[in-house]
Amino acid sequence: xxxxxxxxxxxxxxxxxxxxxxxxxxxxxxxxxxxxxxxxxxxxxxxxxxxxxxxxxxxxxxxxxxxxxxxxxxxxxxxxxxxxxxxxxxxxxxxxxxxxxxxxxxxxxxxxxxxxxxxxxxxxxxxxxxxxxxxxxxxxxxxxxxxxxxxxxxxxxxxxxxxxxxxxxxxxxxxxxxxxxxxxxxxxxxxxxxxxxxxxxxxxxxxxxxxxxxxxxxxxxxxxxxxxxxxxxxxxxxxxxxxxxxxxxxxxxxxxxxxxxxxxxxxxxxxxxxxxxxxxxxxxxxxxxxxxxxxxxxxxxxxxxxxxxxxxxxxxxxxxxxxxxxxxxxxxxxxxxxxxxxxxxxxxxxxxxxxxxxxxxxxxxxxxxxxxxxxxxxxxxxxxxxxxxxxxxxxxxxxxxxxxxxxxxxxxxxxxxxxxxxxxxxxxxxxxxxxxxxxxxxxxxxxxxxxxxxxxx
Numbered sequence: 001x002x003x004x005x006x007x008x009x010x011x012x013x014x015x016x017x018x019x020x021x022x023x024x025x026x027x028x029x030x031x032x033x034x035x036x037x038x039x040x041x042x043x044x045x046x047x048x049x050x051x052x053x054x055x056x057x058x059x060x061x062x063x064x065x066x067x068x069x070x071x072x073x074x075x076x077x078x079x080x081x082x083x084x085x086x087x088x089x090x091x092x093x094x095x096x097x098x099x100x101x102x103x104x105x106x107x108x109x110x111x112x113x114x115x116x117x118x119x120x121x122x123x124x125x126x127x128x129x130x131x132x133x134x135x136x137x138x139x140x141x142x143x144x145x146x147x148x149x150x151x152x153x154x155x156x157x158x159x160x161x162x163x164x165x166x167x168x169x170x171x172x173x174x175x176x177x178x179x180x181x182x183x184x185x186x187x188x189x190x191x192x193x194x195x196x197x198x199x200x201x202x203x204x205x206x207x208x209x210x211x212x213x214x215x216x217x218x219x220x221x222x223x224x225x226x227x228x229x230x231x232x233x234x235x236x237x238x239x240x241x242x243x244x245x246x247x248x249x250x251x252x253x254x255x256x257x258x259x260x261x262x263x264x265x266x267x268x269x270x271x272x273x274x275x276x277x278x279x280x281x282x283x284x285x286x287x288x289x290x291x292x293x294x295x296x297x298x299x300x301x302x303x304x305x306x307x308x309x310x311x312x313x314x315x316x317x318x319x320x321x322x323x324x325x326x327x328x329x330x331x332x333x334x335x336x337x338x339x340x341x342x343x344x345x346x347x348x349x350x351x352x353x354x355x356x357x358x359x360x361x362x363x364x365x366x367x368x369x370x371x372x373x374x375x376x377x378x379x380x381x382x383x384x385x386x387x388x389x390x391x392x393x394x395x396x397x398x399x400x401x402x403x404x405x406x407x408x409x410x411x412x413x414x415x416x417x418x419x420x421x422x423x424x425x426x427x428x429x430x431x432x433x434x435x436x437x438x439x440x441x442x443x444x445x446x447x448x449x450x451x452x453x454x455x456x457x
Contacts, residue, residue, distance in 0.1 A: 012302075012314075012321035020298035020325075022161040024291060025169070040179050041197055042280070042349040048194040049349060050272040051130035053279030054123055057264035058114070059138050061257045062107045066142065068253030069103055070096070070149035071300070072246025075386045077157030078304030089158065090228020095238035097150040099246070104146030111139055123268045123275075130194050137198030144209040151212045156301055158225075163215065171208035175200050245386055252379070252391040259399045259428060263407060263421040270417040277357035278418045280348045281365060284341070288333035288369050289376075292326050296380035303384025312448045319381040319440065323374070330373035334366045341365075357416060364422035371429035378436035387443045394435045403428030 042049040073096040080089040118131055152164040181189040182196025192199065216222050216229075260282065267278040299322035306314040337344075341362040345355050382391060406427050410420030 009317065009321045009324070012318045013325065015302060016295060016298050016318065016322055016325060019159060019161055019301055020295040022165040023156075023297050024294035025165050039348050040183050041194055042276075044183055044193055046272065046276055046349065046351050046354065047127055048130060049279060049354075050124070050268075050276045051127045051134060052194055052197070053264055053275050053282075054121070054127065054268060055131055055134050055138060056279070057261040057282075058135075059111070061254050061261050062111060062142065063145065064257040065250045065254035066100070066104055066107065066146055067149055069246045069250035070100055070146070070153045071253075071383060072096075072242060072249050072388070073150065073153040074157045074297075074300055075304035075307065075384050076241065076245055077154050078159075078301055078384070079308030079386070081158045082305040082308030086224035087228040087231070089154075090225035091231060091233075091235065092228075092238055092242070093150065093154045093225065094229045095235045096154070096242045096246075097147070098235070099239055099242045100146045100150045101143065103250070104143050108139060108142045111142070115139070121265055121268070123265075124272050127272065133195045134198045137195060137202055141202045141205045144205045147209040148205065148212055151216055154225075155212075156297065157304065159301060159305075160221075161298070161301075164212065167208050167212045167215070170211070171204040174207060175204035178203055245388060248388040248390075248392040249383055252388075252395040255392075255395040255399050256432075259403045259407065259425070262404060263418075263425075266407065266411050266421060267418050270411075273351075273353045273357055274416065274418045276349065276351070276354045277361065278421070280345055280354065280358045281361040281418075281422070283348070284337070284344050285365055287336065288330065289372060291329050291333060292373050292376045295322060295325050295329065296376045298322070299377065300380040300384040303381050304386075307385050310447070312444055315381070315385070316444055319377065322381070323377045326373045326377050327370070330369045334369050337362055337366050337369075357418065360416055360419045361422045364419065364426060368422070368426040368429050371426060371433050374433035375429055375436050378433070378440045382436065382440050382443065385443055385447075390439055391436075394432060394439065398428050398432040398435065402431050 041052050073092065076092050076096075077089050080086075080092060115132070115135055118135065119128060123131065148167070152168075155161065155163045178200030179197050181187050182192045182200055183194075184196075185191025189196075217226065264275065264278055264282075267275040299319065302318045303315050306312070306318065342355075342359055345358045348358075349355065379391065382388065403424060407421055407424040410424040411417040412420070414420030414423070
């Protein structure tokens with residue numbers, strides 16, 4: 001029985017690992033930068049750490065929505081790649097890039113308007129000067145991020161996950177070096193504090209966007225796709241196809257992420273210590289989330305390729321294999337949090353009060369890893385099938401309908417508001433995991449019956 005099980009899934013484990021490892025390296029690089037940002041800012045000052053927590057919690061929603069929108073390209077390009085339609089895949093990239101830039105410009109405008117209302121969020125008054133300056137710098141980085149995301153998701157769709165890896169790792173190194181120089185004023189640079197961290201992030205995102213675009217233009221491997229990218233002709237139908245596939249994923253990603261932003265805002269109501277502790281543990285939590293995301297991204301790519309060939313049994317098997325791998329990673333992350341959690345927290349801040357507050361969040365952090373792992377698996381498998389419309393309604397129901405009220409209830413019920421907020425995440429993610437898994441198997445069952453009917457006729 002065990003041998004049969006291994007034979008059934010080992011090929012899928014292998015393919016997921018080959019695709020997922022470059023993405024994993026990329027995500028680990030992002031984690032290193034996030035850790036470095038938080039550590040450097042945290043050691044510079046608690047006020048700066050709390051201000052960064054608030055601004056990052058606002059922009060993480062927009063950032064995740066932009067990534068979610070761009071990820072709509074992955075199943076579209078992946079299905080074309082599976083059928084060998086390289087010219088159309090290039091045209092799809094061009095259409096996707098244009099729509100992504102337009103969406104990013106809209107987000108920039110919205111967040112620019114929000115800037116004038118930052119004093120209405122109930123944050124500590126002494127943080128507002130730091131918040132405002134950092135906010136404007138991060139705002140300027142949204143457009144270059146959209147350009148990079150479009151090329152990255154296209155590379156993923158054609159199973160080239162290594163190219164984005166190298167550009168992101170290079171940008172990460174640049175970001176860390178820039179942090180060191182600009183936050184503290186090393187190497188003749190001015191001591192800019194939190195604003196220095198913002199300028200470093202902006203520079204890294206611009207360099208990454210330019211680098212991957214130039215690579216696409218000149219790399220011989222991409223010549224078949226460049227021809228489609230440069231081809232003349234109307235792309236209105238492709239624009240609509242990109243929008244129809246991408247906007248539900250964008251909204252689903254944003255709604256999910258907004259629950260964590262709402263958590264940061266509520267923490268701010270209870271003081272900068274709870275807000276700073278929330279930022280530290282949320283940064284640590286990326287160690288789990290980003291690792292799961294790497295293999296769930298690989299899963300989405302393979303599901304898209306199999307969907308293009310209508311190989312629905314393979315869609316089932318690769319999703320189950322992905323769930324096995326991601327749950328194993330969730331266990332590994334949980335062990336790290338339990339054993340090294342206090343050490344990790346102490347490395348972010350010298351403030352004893354922040355350390356004590358953050359330590360209480362370790363247990364709920366461990367518990368929600370498993371719910372997060374399951375919902376990420378099935379969410380990305382559904383994205384790979386391009387049946388993405390219900391993702392929006394599941395996200396609204398679980399994160400707004402359930403998550404937000406439970407968050408407010410738990411924040412007022414627990415001894416520490418941030419601890420109640422973290423336990424509320426377990427409830428919201430658990431509900432999402434149940435609904436997403438159920439919906440995925442309904443999709444596959446329906447498609448299998450359709451293929452069977454066509455074969456029979």
